Amino acid sequence: MNLYLACFDITDDGNRTRVGKHLAVYGQRVQRSVFEIAVRNQAELDRLKAELQPLLDTGDDLRFYAICRACRQRSHNHRGERVAYIPAAILL
Numbered sequence: 001m002n003l004y005l006a007c008f009d010i011t012d013d014g015n016r017t018r019v020g021k022h023l024a025v026y027g028q029r030v031q032r033s034v035f036e037i038a039v040r041n042q043a044e045l046d047r048l049k050a051e052l053q054p055l056l057d058t059g060d061d062l063r064f065y066a067i068c069r070a071c072r073q074r075s076h077n078h079r080g081e082r083v084a085y086i087p088a089a090i091l092l
Contacts, residue, residue: 002045003067006035008060015055019062022052030083036067 006023010016010033020029026048027037039045045064056062067075075083 001038001040002042003069003072004037004039004045005065005067006037006062007065008033008062010056010060010062012057012060015057015060019052019055022048022055 006027008016008019010019016033020033020035023029023035023037026039027035029035037048039048049062049064052062073082077083
């Protein structure tokens with residue numbers, strides 16, 4: 001399982017909502033325009049990007065930051081509580 005932090009800045013309200021709903025299928029929203037997502041492999045990530053591309057206008061931004069397992073284990077919030085929890089397996 002490959003983990004990513006998906007962050008976006010999208011100007012159109014409708015497109016922003018659709019991108020959020022699409023990303024929610026792959027993970028959980030952790031802030032308004034930030035998701036922690038899990039994909040099986042590079043092909044699945046590429047497919048996700050291709051599906052989202054039509055929802056992006058000129059000037060919009062959608063980024064995927066890889067989160068390694070060790071990085072996830074070191075992630076925490078301002079109170080020192082563990083964050084970025086994504087299970088090792090997802091049943092579909």
